[in-house]
Amino acid sequence: MSSPIAEPPDATKGGGEVPEVTQRPQAPADPVTEGALDPEPTEDEAGLAVRPYDAIVVLSFGGPESRDEVMPFLRRVTAGRGVPDERLESVAEHYYARGGKSPINDQTRALQQALHAELRRRGIATPVLLGNRNSEPFLVDTLREAQEAGAQQVLVVTTSAYSSYSSCRQYREDIAAALIELADEGRSLAVDKIRQYATHPSFTRVNARLVTEAVRGCGQPDDDKLRVVFVTHSIPEAMDDTSGPGDGEGNLYEHQHDEIAHVILDEAGITLDRNLSGALVYCSRSGSPGQPWLEPDVNDHLRSLAAQGITDVVVAPIGFVSDHMEVVHDLDTEAAETAAEVGLRMTRVPTVGTDPEFVMGLADLVEERAAQARGEQVDLVGWPGAPMPPICAAGCCPNLRAYKPAACGMD
Numbered sequence: 001m002s003s004p005i006a007e008p009p010d011a012t013k014g015g016g017e018v019p020e021v022t023q024r025p026q027a028p029a030d031p032v033t034e035g036a037l038d039p040e041p042t043e044d045e046a047g048l049a050v051r052p053y054d055a056i057v058v059l060s061f062g063g064p065e066s067r068d069e070v071m072p073f074l075r076r077v078t079a080g081r082g083v084p085d086e087r088l089e090s091v092a093e094h095y096y097a098r099g100g101k102s103p104i105n106d107q108t109r110a111l112q113q114a115l116h117a118e119l120r121r122r123g124i125a126t127p128v129l130l131g132n133r134n135s136e137p138f139l140v141d142t143l144r145e146a147q148e149a150g151a152q153q154v155l156v157v158t159t160s161a162y163s164s165y166s167s168c169r170q171y172r173e174d175i176a177a178a179l180i181e182l183a184d185e186g187r188s189l190a191v192d193k194i195r196q197y198a199t200h201p202s203f204t205r206v207n208a209r210l211v212t213e214a215v216r217g218c219g220q221p222d223d224d225k226l227r228v229v230f231v232t233h234s235i236p237e238a239m240d241d242t243s244g245p246g247d248g249e250g251n252l253y254e255h256q257h258d259e260i261a262h263v264i265l266d267e268a269g270i271t272l273d274r275n276l277s278g279a280l281v282y283c284s285r286s287g288s289p290g291q292p293w294l295e296p297d298v299n300d301h302l303r304s305l306a307a308q309g310i311t312d313v314v315v316a317p318i319g320f321v322s323d324h325m326e327v328v329h330d331l332d333t334e335a336a337e338t339a340a341e342v343g344l345r346m347t348r349v350p351t352v353g354t355d356p357e358f359v360m361g362l363a364d365l366v367e368e369r370a371a372q373a374r375g376e377q378v379d380l381v382g383w384p385g386a387p388m389p390p391i392c393a394a395g396c397c398p399n400l401r402a403y404k405p406a407a408c409g410m411d
């Protein structure tokens, strides 16, 4: 008789009967519309977890959807900002090359639907609306509609994660401008905003996972030949210098990106048992050439990596939440051309988009802000570092051109 290498399991020994785990029936393809796993919340349940809010508004940058909308969009974006005409014309060409349509609005609508579905899954029937800064539907029109439908308190979720004038306060100015316009029409509405979420673990963890998968898939096993290139939107140095709470040291925009790039690299290195290195670089510089902006530019960086003998780059646009124009043009087109020119193999990491873990994180942030608004004690999570405050400090991330009122802050 041969002796078995492993004893066959004996259900009569030890813990007795082992309960069987069987697959549950498949969920319908779209439980939100089909309703099978998603019973209508009762009147009592609906929105309980997000009280006092009557509606949630996803607030985004916006973008053109046809050729005719390109120039009006660009003029709106740059009104009073001293962006040179040649820069505008060349940016218009990026849009025309795609028939005048930016991918951003489809992506924001997809996020709106995903957030709505996630909240419904939690039994929250609160409507999720969409408003933009620079294209239809404009924020003021969305808020007016919400108010007309009976909303008194609204919670805003922006599609911008980091701290700076452009990525935080400017959205708070948009909200204030909309509320002032509505007040002139005799309408009153209260608006809150979730905290900036660059350091919310859902955002960083999803980015870490996406970078890990891209490094695993890029096919370069030699750590000395590979670099992870973290990319974000360049901003004027003066804007970075003043980003963060007024009494802080500034440079919070750069600091957040730097910390996140570090933890992502650590995580990916631990998961893959590799010794990875990388750098934080910038794209989409505009403004006049004389004005200093955050550097190095991603294209210059790629050239210098090639000159150092690097053969493979994994390009991670951690500064953005969806694959909009700055990603599909500045990275997938321009940076990809530079990489090809200097002989670098380039893998572009997806943005968080509608990744379920990210969407769950946004839903958590919605519930968190609602609990705070109800006066409940809430433990805030942040990784890496401290969570951003739900109500921005007075004077943080200032508008360096002109004072404008901003909502959802101490000032």
Ligand SMILES: CC1=C(CCC(=O)O)c2cc3nc(cc4[nH]c(cc5[nH]c(cc1n2)c(C)c5CCC(=O)O)c(CCC(=O)O)c4C)C(CCC(=O)O)=C3C
Pocket: 061, 062, 063, 064, 074, 077, 078, 081, 083, 087, 088, 091, 102, 103, 104, 159, 160, 161, 164, 166, 167, 233, 234, 235, 236, 284, 285, 286, 287, 319, 324, 325, 326
């Ligand atoms: C920090 C930051 C984010 C990330 C946070 C966020 O998401 O809000 C961001 C996002 C975006 N920026 C976008 C587009 C543009 N940004 C411009 C100009 C500028 N951006 C700036 C900063 C940022 N921008 C700055 C300091 C300027 C200079 C003029 C000014 O001080 O305002 C210009 C003018 C022309 C040019 O120079 O490029 C355009 C067309 C789109 C839409 C893309 C699409 O259509 O898919 C998106 C998501």
Ligand SMILES: [Fe+2]
Pocket: 233, 284
């Ligand atoms: Fe921009």
